Amino acid sequence: MTTSETGLLSKGSALPQMPTEEQPDLLVLDSRLAELSRAQSWSESLEDRLGLDENTRYAIRLCLEESLANVVLHGYRNEPGHPIVIRRWLSSDTLYFAVEDKAPPFTPVDAPPLAATSEPGNIESLTPGGNGIRLLRQFAGSLAYENLPEGNRLTIGFSLQPS
Amino acid sequence: MTISTESIDGDITRILLDGRMDIEGAAAIDLRMNVLAGSAKFLLIDLRNVSFIGSMGLRSIVIPAEAVRRRGGKTVLFGPVPLVEKVLKTSNIDQVIPVFHELDTALASLR
Numbered sequence: 726m727t728t729s730e731t732g733l734l735s736k737g738s739a740l741p742q743m744p745t746e747e748q749p750d751l752l753v754l755d756s757r758l759a760e761l762s763r764a765q766s767w768s769e770s771l772e773d774r775l776g777l778d779e780n781t782r783y784a785i786r787l788c789l790e791e792s793l794a795n796v797v798l799h800g801y802r803n804e805p806g807h808p809i810v811i812r813r814w815l816s817s818d819t820l821y822f823a824v825e826d827k828a829p830p831f832t833p834v835d836a837p838p839l840a841a842t843s844e845p846g847n848i849e850s851l852t853p854g855g856n857g858i859r860l861l862r863q864f865a866g867s868l869a870y871e872n873l874p875e876g877n878r879l880t881i882g883f884s885l886q887p888s
Numbered sequence: 889m890t891i892s893t894e895s896i897d898g899d900i901t902r903i904l905l906d907g908r909m910d911i912e913g914a915a916a917i918d919l920r921m922n923v924l925a926g927s928a929k930f931l932l933i934d935l936r937n938v939s940f941i942g943s944m945g946l947r948s949i950v951i952p953a954e955a956v957r958r959r960g961g962k963t964v965l966f967g968p969v970p971l972v973e974k975v976l977k978t979s980n981i982d983q984v985i986p987v988f989h990e991l992d993t994a995l996a997s998l999r
Contacts, residue, residue: 758911761910761911761912762912765910779971780971783940783971786910786940786942787940787942787975790910790911790942790943790944791942791943794911794942794943794944856943856946856978856979857942857943859978859979860942860943860975860978860979863974863978864978
């Protein structure tokens with residue numbers, strides 16, 4: 726499939742225009758893990774423009790990796806050739822990323838909470854690769870899942886207010 | 889992501905990791921980690937230079953640690969930076985693979 730990216734830097738203006746919910750930045754990925762690095766670079770370009778702190782950058786990197794890997798590995802069962810669309814925008818001091826796919830319905834925000842999924846005490850109690858949802862919950866400022874007519878949308882918010 | 893090792897008295901293998909343990913980084917070290925886990929008795933995984941870890945990076949730690957444990961050995965983690973340690977705690981990894989910030993204490997726990 727083809728990929729595309731559109732930024733909102735205004736040609737000729739001194740200040741870059743920031744993406745809004747009405748006019749979000751857009752990135753289209755193919756359903757391959759190798760595409761994740763492109764999403765991270767795309768995100769970093771905005772993080773640089775916004776001058777985000779280390780904690781927020783880490784949270785964004787982690788949440789993008791976990792959500793996109795979840796779509797590729799579980800939603801599309803590691804099969805390339807399917808679209809993943811990421812939109813990002815700023816609203817009221819919050820930076821949002823919406824990850825859309827056309828995979829079968831999956832509701833990560835309804836997954837059992839940590840206490841119900843893990844009884845720490847031995848290594849076998851840990852499920853390698855099964856930590857993505859816990860990490861999303863811990864590091865995202867907000868998480869919202871929508872079941873689309875054809876697919877899913879996970880919207881992740883990060884507060885840009887100094888903590 | 890780079891990986892190097894050194895042997896320490898007491899049958900301890902110190903694994904020094906450097907870089908981001910994201911999907912790409914995990915893929916770069918998985919084979920070497922599993923080979924090391926196949927022969928080492930005690931593993932000290934040095935995370936001081938790991939700037940990022942996600943769930944796939946955790947997998948690169950948990951699977952070798954489990955292999956070592958099955959053979960009667962032990963694994964400890966050393967020196968994670970605060971955000972990496974937050975991921976370890978969120979995932980409960982720290983409750984089954986001890987985390988240390990003092991090298992002497994980490995080594996003593998393996999001897």
